[in-house]
Structures are given as structure tokens and as C-alpha cells.
Amino acid sequence: DQQVKQNSPSLSVQEGRISILNCDYTNSMFDYFLWYKKYPAEGPTFLISISSIKDKNEDGRFTVFLNKSAKHLSLHIVPSQPGDSAVYFCAATSNTGNQFYFGTGTSLTVIP
Amino acid sequence: DTAVSQTPKYLVTQMGNDKSIKCEQNLGHDTMYWYKQDSKKFLKIMFSYNNKELIINETVPNRFSPKSPDKAHLNLHINSLELGDSAVYFCASSQGPHGQYFGPGTRLTVT
Numbered sequence: 001d002q003q004v005k006q007n008s009p010s011l012s013v014q015e016g017r018i019s020i021l022n023c024d025y026t027n028s029m030f031d032y033f034l035w036y037k038k039y040p041a042e043g044p045t046f047l048i049s050i051s052s053i054k055d056k057n058e059d060g061r062f063t064v065f066l067n068k069s070a071k072h073l074s075l076h077i078v079p080s081q082p083g084d085s086a087v088y089f090c091a092a093t094s095n096t097g098n099q100f101y102f103g104t105g106t107s108l109t110v111i112p
Numbered sequence: 113d114t115a116v117s118q119t120p121k122y123l124v125t126q127m128g129n130d131k132s133i134k135c136e137q138n139l140g141h142d143t144m145y146w147y148k149q150d151s152k153k154f155l156k157i158m159f160s161y162n163n164k165e166l167i168i169n170e171t172v173p174n175r176f177s178p179k180s181p182d183k184a185h186l187n188l189h190i191n192s193l194e195l196g197d198s199a200v201y202f203c204a205s206s207q208g209p210h211g212q213y214f215g216p217g218t219r220l221t222v223t
Contacts, residue, residue, distance in 0.1 A: 032209040043116070043202050043214030044155070089155065097143060097209035099168050102155040 003027045004092050006103035014111050019077040021106050023090035026071065030092040030101075035064060035075045038087045038105070047088075048075070080110045115139050118203050118215035125193055126223055132189045133218045135203030143167075144186040145212065146178060147202040155202070161186055193222045 005024045013019045025033070031052050036044035050057040050064045050073070057064050063076045077084055087105045116137045125131055137144060145168075146158040160168030164180040175191040186203060200219050206212040 034211055036214075041217070043204070043216050044212075046211035046213065049209075049211055087153070093209045095209055097206050097212075098160055098162060099157055100145075100206075100212060101157075104152070104154050 002101075002104075003030075004090060004101045004103040006090060006106050008106050009104070010107040010109070012109045012111060013080045015082060016079045019075075019080045019084065019108055019110065021075040021077075021088050021090075021108065023073045023075075023103050024071055025073070025092050025101075027092070027101075028068075028071065029094065031095045032093050032097075033064070033066060033073050034091045034093070034100070035062075036089045036091065036102075037084075038089060044089055077108075080108075082110045082112050084108060085110050115213045116203060116205055116215040118201075118218050120218060121216060122219050122221075124221045124223065127193055127195060129193050130189070130191045131193060131220070132187055133201055133203075133220075135186045135188070135215055137184055137203075137205040137213065139205055139207070139213060140183075141205035141207045141213070142183065143206050143208075144180065144183075145204045145206075146186065146188050147204065147214075149200040149202060149217070151199070159186075159188075190220075193220075195222050198222045 034049040035047040038044040066073045090103045091100045093100045143162045159178045161180045180186045200217045203215040204212040
């Protein structure tokens, strides 16, 4: 049973516009939510996270929004750049960090 | 300096063989993990170790045996390799819930 879901396998965006990647989860006990970026033939790289007690966290061009009532989070990238083209995974975990649950990923293509 | 390293990067072997993948982290993290990324690109947790102690063991065949000689190392040994074991295996480490650091992956091909 998949506890974290990314329903859009791919997304294409023009350079300079906003990219919005979405993620849904089922377990209301998760304490932290994270986004990772993955280039081909490399391991995922941690991008940004948010605690379940917050609804927004921003780091440069990247902002993560959390809607706990809807069990939904999103990653906004503004402005999008060609170098952002990668697969983005969302993940969730408890306070211990003993286990991270990953979504299936969204492949983002930023068109120059 | 590489934070999380894995060796080898590529591994091609025949069915029935036994192989090991090594992982080392120099971040001082307490928790280390093994993930399998299958052909559908889904990242699935296999094992999680905290301070050398096994804490998560998902439904993985007994042919897979992790070993953590110390906090900085988590190796994965696979016995009697099968075609379905072909995948990319990622090692990762973290300190609590604040994001994991992943190794570059080991692409295992069983022929």
C-alpha cells in the first residue's frame, strides 16, 4: 500500500515560468515531508523539507506548501531553469527518520 | 569528499552467484539505509540500520543480508542471485528526519 503518491509522471514547463509538482499522502502521522531531485545515473539529492507543524517553507527558488487537511503537498519552482530538468521525488517520514516513504517521482522538463 | 560512497558502481553477474555491495558514509550519521529502484523507477526501502542495529527490514528475500560493521558502513550481501534482482541499489544515510544523503547507486545486472 503506497502511502505517498505522485500522480503526475511527467511535467513540461517553459523556462522562466513556474513549475508545480504535487504529492499526496495517506498517513496523517507523518512528521516531515521532503523533496528530492534526481538526475540520471545519480542518487537522489535532498532539496527541501517541511515539518508537519508548518504550511510553507521557502529556500531560494524552491517553496514547499503543506495542506494537512487535504494530505497534500506541493513544490513550487520559480523561475524554472533548464538545469531543473530532473525527476522529483516527494517523501515522508516520522520524527525518528527510521523510514522514509517515497512517491513514484515526477519527471520535470524545463524547455528553454 | 564524497559524503556517501558505494562500490561497485556497476555489477554484472550470472544467476546463482553471490555478490556484495559496500557503502560508507563520512557524515557521522546514525542511520543508514538500502533502497532498491526497480524498472518502474520506484524507490523501495529494503533495510534501515540505526547505530549498527537493524530497525527496518521490509519484505526482502532472505538471500539479501545487510551487515553493519560500524556506524559508518552498511554493506549488502546477496546470495544466489536471480534475474529479478536486477535493479539499481542505493545506499543512504541520515541524522533523524531531516533529509537523507544518497550514494550514487549500484546498477546490478543479473544474466
